[in-house]
Amino acid sequence: MDRRREELLAAALELFSKYDAEDVSIDDVAAAAGASRALVYHYFGGKQELYVAALRSAAVELEARLRPSGDGAVIEELRAGLARYFDFVEDHAAGFAALLRGGPANRAGEVGEIIEGVRRRLVKMIMGRMRVDDPSPALRVTLRSWIACVETAGLDWLESRDVDRGVLERLLVEQMVALLGVAARHDGRVEGLVADFGR
Amino acid sequence: MDRRREELLAAALELFSKYDAEDVSIDDVAAAAGASRALVYHYFGGKQELYVAALRSAAVELEARLRPSGDGAVIEELRAGLARYFDFVEDHAAGFAALLRGGPANRAGEVGEIIEGVRRRLVKMIMGRMRVDDPSPALRVTLRSWIACVETAGLDWLESRDVDRGVLERLLVEQMVALLGVAARHDGRVEGLVADFGR
Known part of the structure; x- marks a missing residue:
């Protein structure tokens, strides 16, 4: 998978793990990954899609652990x-x-x-x-x-x-x-x- | 409480009990209660508010039963x-x-x-x-x-x-x-x- 996308996803998952989703903005995710806001939109389209993608990766992680x-x-x-x-x-x-x-x-x-x-x-x-x-x-x-x-x-x-x-x-x-x-x-x-x- | 509102709420609860909320329209509720679409909007504002009101009345009913x-x-x-x-x-x-x-x-x-x-x-x-x-x-x-x-x-x-x-x-x-x-x-x-x- 695309490395840049992976980095954004990891940053998003960390933020969504620490804060309520409402308190996490696209800008926060971009900043945490050292990327531009535009790049987040390029890969994920919007915050809801980013949230769903982060949740999916958390689910994969949980199942691997278990x-x-x-x-x-x-x-x-x-x-x-x-x-x-x-x-x-x-x-x-x-x-x-x-x-x-x-x-x-x-x-x-x-x-x-x-x-x-x-x-x-x-x-x-x-x-x-x-x-x-x-x-x-x-x-x-x-x-x-x-x-x-x-x-x-x-x-x-x-x-x-x-x-x-x-x-x-x-x-x-x-x-x-x-x-x-x-x-x-x-x-x-x-x-x-x-x-x-x-x- | 307003009798008309009660009737609309009862009709909504019955429909939301029988079908997925996505498949119930304001028109369905109005028709079931013999009311106009405008009256539903007058009392509840919109479908999400109507759904929440119906859910609240179901919760009251459940607790009374239990x-x-x-x-x-x-x-x-x-x-x-x-x-x-x-x-x-x-x-x-x-x-x-x-x-x-x-x-x-x-x-x-x-x-x-x-x-x-x-x-x-x-x-x-x-x-x-x-x-x-x-x-x-x-x-x-x-x-x-x-x-x-x-x-x-x-x-x-x-x-x-x-x-x-x-x-x-x-x-x-x-x-x-x-x-x-x-x-x-x-x-x-x-x-x-x-x-x-x-x-």
Whole structure:
């Protein structure tokens, strides 16, 4: 990909991570990248497009960080994945909070699709790691719910910062185990997954 | 409040419940209420304002449905509340899905504030019913997470309809108990709440 475009995108992502999108201007991005305003418009067309492009690159980064190694017990990988997730939340604090709390106005379709896409692929990653191709409804709802728990915990942590990150990460692992235990009561196939979890 | 305005609002809410907001026009709302396009503009100014007003009235309706009676065990009230929640989801199916698809994201300022306000007040309602004024961080995260689980389950159900509603409602009650059990491991005060739950 074009190096100049990459530099602009990196500068944009850093600014959108630190500040609410409304408080970041095209001029700020140009200045941070040592480029002209015109060059930003040349590559991205406008601020909304730049925001969407930065969000897309953040999504790619998050998924790369969370890709399971396939080594070790599922529960260990979950622990390691959560630590990397909270690193990401911390690195992109303001942007993450603004995005999930309901940031810039006009962000109907595209932004929502990027976020939904990340969630769907995270559910798939976890299913892959659990060696499940075709989840039962109870398992599907459970994994989607847990992803929502993780997002909620990340947002709550950024807002309040009154819990130790490590405690929150442990809480989330235990929530996953507890939620799978509930699902197992409704679907016998989940029982085996729970048993495999710590192996 | 003005009767004419109320009628327009009721017509708007019904249309926004049945169709994606993009597919509802001012003309549709006017026609459904037997009013002129000009009258809709007179009362609401434009479609975004009308949508926000309809959403606000849906939020009021939802909270009225979910207000706990204070009779019976907390777990019984939770069961009854979930049944009323799913009635609401069913009554406003398309609008609910369009609104929450994209989950905590995909929403601009005013709309985001309405939804966040509902969530905050639901957490408060549950805390009130549990007789907790000042939640520990672990309890706060748990209740917020559970609200996210309920939203996720509602959305999943509208998308897939492959689980019985009653099964999903039971799953959610069990999730609440399981999540509180996890929180109790991190905060001794939650233990007592879990014990009181079935009383």
